[in-house]
Amino acid sequence: TSSRIAPGQVISPLSRINGNKSYITLRIFKEQSSGDWQIHVGANSGHPKPVGYFPKSLIIGLIDKPVEISFGGYVKHRKSRPSPPMGSGYVFETGRAASFGILKLIDAQGIDHNIVADLPSSTDGKGCYTPSKIKWAQFFYGGPSCAD
Structure with missing residues (x-):
């Protein structure tokens, strides 16, 4: 739902070891009214804004069960x-x-x-x-x- 961030996008500006640091905030949560999983992102202390969601229809088997969220990199x-x-x-x-x-x-x-x-x-x-x-x-x- 956002055109300002996409999967695989490079965070800019990059952090420097002995210089300025860049930060992102990720919030992933289940919206109680719809059951959809919302994704919000903020950069460098900016308030996280909605960028997308996973509709509950994609994860039917997890609607009322515990959820595991994994982060990774390569x-x-x-x-x-x-x-x-x-x-x-x-x-x-x-x-x-x-x-x-x-x-x-x-x-x-x-x-x-x-x-x-x-x-x-x-x-x-x-x-x-x-x-x-x-x-x-x-x-x-x-x-x-x-x-x-």
Whole structure:
């Protein structure tokens, strides 16, 4: 429903390790009146605005059941061997890795709760881009180039 953001779009301006940081806010929630899953996005402290939705008709089997939401990423370059870096190119132990922060769950009453417990994660199995555990409602991810 929005022409200002689309799947796969590059966030601009990019964050810089020792410079300005860019932020996005993602809100995904089930609208109680329609049962549709709404997606709102905001950039750099802007209030999240609606950009699209998943109609309840697409997810009939989940209408009244718990829902799992997954976030992920991948890196790919057709001429790159080894594979290119992910995020900032730093692993989470350095304190300079890319991150997701202020993770919250919005319940059926619209009340948000910080996610402070660790959640399941997975990697490519090569150990190239391993995420950190969730701590203080945030986690770090990414890493340098990795041999295939």
